[in-house]
Amino acid sequence: MANITKKVSWSSRADESSAAGEATPLINGSEKRQHDGEVRGAVFQTGRLSNVDLEEITSDEESHRGHPKEIPHNEKLLSLKYESLDYDNIENQLFLEEERRMSYLGFRCLEISRWVICGLIGFLTGLIACFIDIVVEQLAGMKYQVVKENIDRFTEVGGLSLSLILWAVLNSAFVVVGAIIVAFFEPIAAGSGIPQIKCYLNGVKVPRVVRLKTLVVKVCGVICSVVGGLAVGKEGPMIHSGAVVAAGVSQGRSTSLKRDFKIFEYFRRDTEKRDFVSAGAAAGVSAAFGAPVGGVLFSLEEGASFWNQMLTWRIFFASMISTFTLNFFLSIYHNNPGDLSNPGLINFGRFENDSVAYYLYEIPLFIAMGAIGGLLGALFNILNYWLTIFRIRYVHRPCLQVMEAMLVAAVTATVSFTMIYFSDDCQPLGPEHTEEYPLQLFCADGEYNSMATAFFNTPERSVRSLFHNQPGSYNPLTLGLFTLTYFFLACWTYGLTVSAGVFIPSLLIGAAWGRLCGILLSAISATGSIWADPGKYALIGAAAQLGGIVRMTLSLTVIMVEATGNVTYGLPIMLVLMTAKIVGDYFVEGLYDIHIKLQSIPFLHWEAPATSHWLTAREVMSSSVTCLNKVEKVGTIVDILSNTSTNHNGFPVVVSQSDSAKLCGLILRSQLIVLLKHKVFVELARSRLTQRKLQLKDFRDAYPRFPPIQSIHVSQDERECLMDLSEFMNPTPYTVPQETSLPRVFKLVRALGLRHLVVVDDENRVVGLVTRKDLARYHLGKHGLEELQLAQT
């Protein structure tokens, strides 16, 4: 009895096959129409579920095929696939009893274990970052060495087109591996993962986003795509990895590996898990950029609904530990153990003291650069938006996705090679060998091809050399061409089915045009020596471009400041990011928000849309709510739960008095399933007095993968039994009257992380239910308030 996992088939397979059943609407009161055979069969196997529909026309769904209600995918949809997380504690009797039993000492222990978990999260995240870094460095080093030797040989004897093919094939090979594991094993691991983590912290349960399998695929995938020479970075995936680590560690078990360590059981619920996930995301940022404070601010900016001082302090602890771990292991790897001063996966390097100087008259220039960054960022986002729509509509089969990734890899190599081949920009080799893989090609002996430092390198190194190389190591034409090609390559690459981040490519594009600006400025004013350092402008350009694309503000400023290790640049970077955001927002949203929208995720922003005050709860809510009685027949419950057309997750519990049914509580689908599983029926309790009472532990054991209703067998006899819900339901659900305005409802749901908000009339009768999707569908479009439509995806 201790471990339910043993008894039910909780495997992911079972749960996928019932995706239509489980991964569904939290909207109570919405019914959905099933169109079999139309949707991807792999995900939806709705056929085997019984379609017991009450009122609507599911039987003649065939006739609906050509119905205009089927529209091409666009951004104005909300998917039914996404549920809310239960951030609000279910304060039922069991919970209260347990809390009351716990002594002061018990709470102290919990607090301590929270700290321990945060430490572990930081440690493991740092280890993963270290692993990725080392493997990428080794593999990329090998690849570039092979290609370089090949190019050197063929420059002499002829046949450089063979080198080109070799390079393209090597790239494609790595990328194909990465794309296959992502496309076929864990599609959620595609992309940077930041949008998904943002959604998770926002309260959306993105299926499979924090699983161990996702982590493995993510790590391998990012290694493959970076080594494969795509225009990507490994920083975004680090954040996702940190989040997965956090979600795993805090639960003290792995459902995928079927191991339960029997620790941290108290934390097996969404509220606690969210806090740890935000710590994990922070640890990821901190490992990626060597920016612990930036990490904390990132998870506050993107995730937390309200500021919790103790939580923030714990998050900071996790971030610090993560940076420390990464430093420590990298120092061992670099053969000077104990040197902890070289943090971050991407290390922008220290700016020399004389080059950090900036003067008042440069501020307008920085702001102008911010505006350019905003414009270019908006262009990037718009292009990527169209590309992503195309991809969702037409390139949705896994094999096509793999093929696309392969082609992008090959083209990236080709373009890079052509650029290098036709570049006439030769620079003398520096004494300290900053160029890792200098390509000579047609340059004079003792010189290297300057274009090759930008293209024939991992993106991080390119960024660093753009920041720090001597003035004069690039000529303007090289930088211009590089910016242009890399801009389109990066834009094309983001959104492929490989796990890869957009941070580094953005920085690289920005650094290239920023450096170009610096060079041009110093060319214009021949006298001023202050203009002479193009590295400074490269940094500002990088900040502007990144800000223009992702539109983060506070955390990005701090991350940039920390990654350069130079607080002197705080002001210009802040100004630049502000300008970039203002300019960019005029045209289009940030890249992450675009992708969240395109995935039809019901994301709640900070505030309700500005012009929504005239809407009230009555108009917002879903109505005709399926309610349960306090003592309900098992058969009724089973029927309601297995009705695929009304796949609700929360059910108001009512007591019928004379003619009216008054609200007395709220119960969740997951709780009902556990109750059914354990057969907590009134009749059985009477007959077996000795039966063990159901405890909170039983619910926790089932968390987070509750079995689908189909896997629970209820016999005919049992259907006639009764179930007493009073002990398990949440007797104090949040309710609002019908006249409550939308912003007020919104605030309540957003701030408290509610999943269901019951709308009642003046006699406390249930009239409707407000859920995340009811609120998320309003958004401010070009023509005022618009409403998103619900759709099956």
Next chain:
Amino acid sequence: MPLYHQYVFLTVWVLCVCAVASSEGANVNLSVSVESPVLKPAAVEEDSSAPFLLLSAFPDDLEVSDYCSELLRIFGQRYVAYVNCLVPSARPVKVCQNCFGAYGSLVATYMNISSEQLGPGNESCRDSLLRSDRLMLVYLLFNNLKDLWTKSACDKCINDRFQSLTNDTLYFMSSLNQTLTCFDRYQQGNHTELCKNCKSAYKGLNELYSSMEKNDSMCIDIEDGMNMTRRLWSKNFKCSFPREETVPVIAVSGFMLFLPIIFYLSSFLHSEQKKRKLIHPKRAKSYASSLMNIQDKQS
């Protein structure tokens, strides 16, 4: 014994000072010696070389001993010798091969000065010569040259104890000479001839250089020699590789760039477009009417 060079320098300086404002100079000197007795030895050293100055010689126990003065004199001589050797070797750089001997003897003298060992008369010149004053001239002078030496990485080409050049260096120099003589021989007339005939020598030299680069056994002489040779080879004689495979490279990259176009076109034409099925949410009855009113209310 006074130092000759310093003597001359100081004399000039003193004369100038005296000519401009002799009283002022005296005041400065006096005030320093009065204010901070610690610095007295410095004043001693300076002024002892100018006996006709305001202060006569310091008492014996503050004087630099004969032994130390002798050391200082030798140091000066060797210093001059080394610098005299360095300057003519500046271009083309031969500072290591020409001057390692001079540097060796300079280092030896400096070692003597700075050693803890007590000389005759139980005294250490280290304190009196090296760190009695703020300027620490001897130390500064030596350090400049030492920096120069480190910067030119001459240690890599010289055996320990500054005996001779390493075998590697000698070998490199000989093959460098070979290459240069080859260049000389074919310099007249067509350079293609040169490129062809000297290629093996040049290539051998290049490889030797790369191997030494890996061992990290190069000094500035070798680097400069190689740089010059490379410049001759690539810039003057234009023997670098020509860019002559433009057509195949363009063909291959054109093909590669063509692939994605085909891919996207075919997936656009052949892949069925993904459609989404809309779902009507259940709303309260009044909702429908209110939805109608959205536009009205908005406007």
